[in-house]
Amino acid sequence: MAILEILTYPDERLKQESQPVENFDDELRAFLADLEETMLAGPGGVGIAAPQVGRFQRIVIVDCSRTRKPVPNHGRLFIINPEITAWDGMASGREGCMSVPDYTGNVIRAEKISLHYYDPDGNPQQLDAEGYEARAIQHEIDHLDGLLFLDRLVSRRNDLFRRKVYQ
Ligand code: NI
Numbered sequence: 513m514a515i516l517e518i519l520t521y522p523d524e525r526l527k528q529e530s531q532p533v534e535n536f537d538d539e540l541r542a543f544l545a546d547l548e549e550t551m552l553a554g555p556g557g558v559g560i561a562a563p564q565v566g567r568f569q570r571i572v573i574v575d576c577s578r579t580r581k582p583v584p585n586h587g588r589l590f591i592i593n594p595e596i597t598a599w600d601g602m603a604s605g606r607e608g609c610m611s612v613p614d615y616t617g618n619v620i621r622a623e624k625i626s627l628h629y630y631d632p633d634g635n636p637q638q639l640d641a642e643g644y645e646a647r648a649i650q651h652e653i654d655h656l657d658g659l660l661f662l663d664r665l666v667s668r669r670n671d672l673f674r675r676k677v678y679q
Pocket of ligand 1: 608609610611651652655
């Protein structure tokens with residue numbers, strides 16, 4: 513396993529659209545192990561998307577069981593070729609990103625989503641997510657379409673915050 517290098521804003525590659533996974537094989541699962549290790553090595557990371565490490569395939573990992581305040585969640589999710597099939601409600605909330613290490617921002621997202629995706633063995637899966645987990649999934653799927661939370665701020669002046677660094 514290996515910790516992979518994270519692309520950071522304003523790297524143009526983060527704007528690239530990712531392609532669907534076609535082969536659910538050992539090479540994919542080895543990559544997922546590296547991506548998972550990279551997420552766990554980051555500061556408080558609840559999610560990561562393959563394009564953040566320069567692999568432009570529709571792969572994300574989300575794990576909202578590691579948040580400081582407990583939130584409803586499905587544990588560690590390996591989500592491949594996701595499609596959001598239903599949205600409900602809208603809420604503003606604070607987001608951070610390993611690719612934007614110096615800032616957080618307030619972004620409006622759906623409060624509840626239904627998701628169709630494939631697991632690492634290529635089996636179709638379905639889940640309903642809400643609140644912070646729904647937000648994390650939407651944030652990670654944005655990476656697959658070349659979008660960062662910076663692209664969704666209503667106002668850079670009012671909704672973007674420099675991160676305080678604690679040593
Ligand atoms: Ni991100």
